[in-house]
Amino acid sequence: MASHSESIIREPLITGENITYAQITNDVLRPVENMPGKAWWIGFTVASLGACLWVFAISYTFWNGLGAWGLNKTVGWAWDITGFVWWVGIGHAGTLISAILLLFRQNWRNSINRSAEAMTIFAVICAATYILAHMGRPWMALFSLPIPNQYGSLWVNFNSPLIWDVFAISTYFSVSLVFWYTGLLPDLATIRDRATGIRQKIYSVLSFGWTGSVKTWQRFETVCLILAGISTPLVLSVHTIVSMDFATSLEPGWHTTIFPPYFVAGAIFSGFAMVQTLLLVTRKVLGLENYITMFHIEAMNKIILLTGSIVGVAYLTEFFIAYYSAGEYEQYTFLNRFIGPYWWAGCMMYGCNVLMTQLMWFKKIRTNIPISWVLSIVVNIGMWFERFVIIVVSLHRDFVPSSWAMFYPTWVDVSVFIGSIGLFFTMFLLFIRVLPSIAMAEVKLILKSSSEQAKKKLIAHGGLDSEQVDFYKDALTSFDSVNIKDYKKA
């Protein structure tokens, strides 16, 4: 119920004074209804230059073939699959926020789910481009689909994890897109009803004729709940299947039964880091500090700490099992991560993912915005190196020492990777320009129960445990969007 007032010890999810329903609409739609500022243009210019680099490097690859990359007969998968797994992993946080946190009734997800879901979609697009690109002849992608052909028909092999992956990634992308777009409909209608002229026509088409009648909302909520229910096992299945691309092989370093949970935790870990990277900047540039508060930042940092620690435990388990298995190839692979020629990559992986994340145990660090932002980038660097170590470092010294080799990326490898980051940010910047970056309808839902002003009213009304009120005020001291002086007098 809208009038339900929640316990005073919970931190507010919306800060600021005199926030009304209209105020929420105005604040969220400001970047959509006005020309963007200088920061947006600078970001967009840099990002689209990156996207141009991507177009060039990918075209170069398709024109000249995979020889343009640094692959050799020992290391047949390198930056391509590293980039693929990295991007897919980043995408997982969006679904976790929109689906799993919805099932667990975590209201703080309401103000971050829209941009996190958008991030999911753009990250999966980047991942999919790697899959197409690494085929060398991208039109051959057709043969990964079970469609009749002139060779018999020669069907796809459903026993292969790579085919499972085609099904998993395509289902994941299309279901995420449907989930995201359905959630956008009410907010698109809000833009439509405020716009005039050509913008009104465009948003009218996009909003599907949404009215917000009782029956529409009732069905909408049913749809969202069921989509959340099926997206939850879906997102877990996707990275499980990605990990099976490796785990079902007989390659030391890949042939590991712990891979599915380890990959899923790593995916959520890197995904939340990317959400943090994006939102810490977005809230500042778009002036959304009242909706994406310190509580949201700290909550995400706690998830990064939890999943980072799970990943740490998985690393330790891998080492122990390599020792305990008494398989000399397995043991060598794991020693090679530290004493081989790629020792620096191993150090980046373990250092960034496990050691740096442990700093999040300190509240001072969790609630410090610049440090959180830097750590979120450190995590993403670490997670890229994790995939590099798993893929390249496991491959480069295989069973026969005469075929040992090193992998050296060419300028095309590097350009495709940097370009895909440019592509991602181009799409994200366009998104915050034309679509509401916060789910307005869902934020309005929690205004009366979880906002700072509602809590203020509760305190003013009196009759609360003074110890709990002090606890609440203490929690507010870390908020950058709260004027703490208001509370000193009381």
Add this chain to the structure above:
Amino acid sequence: MSTTKYILGLFADPDELMHGIDTLQKNSVPIYDVYTPMPIHGIERKLGIKDSRLGYAAFMFGCLGGTTIFSMAYFMLVQDWPMNIGGKPAFAVPDFVPITFEWTVLFTAFGMVLTFFYATHLFPGRTPRVMDLRATDDRFVIAIDAKGNIPHEDITNLLKEAGAVEVKHNDRKYVSYE
């Protein structure tokens, strides 16, 4: 004869809206529909709207998706072109589990959402049938069919008493057709 087609009560607060619905129902004024910028739980029960059956549709679509891909895999790898992979059985059920799961989810999602769009008449380009433009922003709107519900002044007073910030007498059903 008045030209008013619909009477709209605009509320600024969801709780007052609920109060407005109660007041109208106590006075036996039938409510045409309610438009809100966000889902308000409990309205559907007050207005006697039945539970959505989309869940059943979703379940059926899920069953269809799982059956489709499992049958396809059976036809392709067992019936049409069984391969000898180290003498292992062609009908390798565990290997079919991931794809069966994925298509169950895929069909559930698309089937349910398309059913939702179909049942609610949502499609790209549909003219929005909006009674008040602020109903998607910050107003909670109760719409009452003016025909037969007279005198209109009494309804206006009821809405005002219940806390409506504004009461409109619209000559047209939808304002969004201009």
